[in-house]
Amino acid sequence: MKRIVLVGPGPATRGGIAQFNSHLATALAPRAWVSVICFRRLYPAWTLPGRDEREPSPVRLPVPVEPTLVAWRPGTWRAAARRLEEIRPDAVVLQWWHPAFGPCLRSLARGARRAGATVAFVAHNVEPHERLPAARFLTRGAFATADRVLALSETSAEDARRIAAAPVEVLDLPPFLHFRRSPATRALWRDRIGDGAPIILFFGCVRPYKGLGDAVRAMPTVRRHVPGAILVVAGRFYEPVARYRALAARLGLDGGVRLFPGYVPNDEVGGLLSAADVIVLPYRSASQSGVLPQALAFGRPVVATRVGGIPEALAGRGLLVPPSAPEALAEGLIRALDGGAQPPSVCPDGWDAWRDAILRLP
Helix, strand or coil: CCEEEEEECCCCECCHHHHHHHHHHHHHCCCCEEEEEEEEECCCCCCCHHHCCECCCCCCCCCCEEEEEECCCHHHHHHHHHHHHHHCCCEEEEEECCHHHHHHHHHHHHHHHHCCCEEEEEECCCCCCCCCCCHHHHHHHHHCCCCEEEECCHHHHHHHHHHCCCCEEECCCCCCCCCCCCHHHHHHHHHHHCCCCCEEEEECCECHHHCHHHHHHHHHHHHHHCCCCEEEEEECECCCHHHHHHHHHHCCCCCCEEEEECCCCHHHHHHHHHHCCEEEECCCCCCCCCHHHHHHHCCCCEEEECCCCHHHHHCCCCEEECCCCHHHHHHHHHHHHCCCCCCCCCCCCHHHHHHHHHHCCC
16 A cells, blocks of 8 residues: 655645645545645744634544644754655655745655655646746746646646656646535525625635636626626635725625625535525636636536636636626626526546546656
8 A cells, every 4th residue: 555645734724725635635545545744834923824824614634634844944844854754655745836835845845755755746836826036946946856747737737847847747626525515504695695696706815816806897787787696705805805895886886796805614615605606717817726616516607717727627618708808707797697607517536536646656
């Protein structure tokens, strides 16, 4: 039986990378000995993401979880490397999502090599969404330690091939299975939003590249054709919330845009997705989207922009519009609300494919 160590955010940490790592551990557990060496802290407490890193309803994993790493403390990297020497794994799989974590992950990858393990990086994003000094240098340094790169879209794979000498394999991003359909939490969200209103959901962190402003600007047209339609925004804001409240007010969207700033706990996500009529992804750039597989799993139609790996993931389902084009986005949303968009299909064995790809590592 192979010995596999996963490195990245653990189940007690908020966010899609942590959820991915947890699902990967669960998929591997029946076929391999698995351990998760994860971050005790990802961000300093004075930063916005560092203020509330903890997931209030973490999933329980069937494998050991060792919260060892602090992203900015090299002593914890060395402790994790010593742990790899003790475990002597066959393969170490590291989650890659931002070059700011490059020094830490590069250190762990080198420790894995010293322990005799094959090193694989899972490339969620190869290039950062926002500009970062020395991003290419940090990414190249980490990827130089990889024996294999596993990318979540062909867009990310192309970025990885420009940087990494290692072979690059593309695997779909499966849905997170612990988001359950819940009539109680669906009713909770419907009560918060306003029962009976057609709901367009923007879900996840609000950052400039995700184009939320375009979705808000589309809403006056949407509401002229679909009276009462509401844009619901649920997620942590990395931009001022007041900016979007002011934009909605200028456009006369009284009650037409409902903002729920803050992380949505795992046990509420299923209810929120179930309450939505349409999922909107108005991104201006993207490698892929962690929201899209959840829309697939809950059978919700998607209106998205034609950027990055999103068309690839939709595979001809849903509606695609140009980025940074609110009127085109409005037309797509109107059509979806009128029943003109099929929900995307979801691959039933996506996590099996990930398990098998990792077990094939030499």
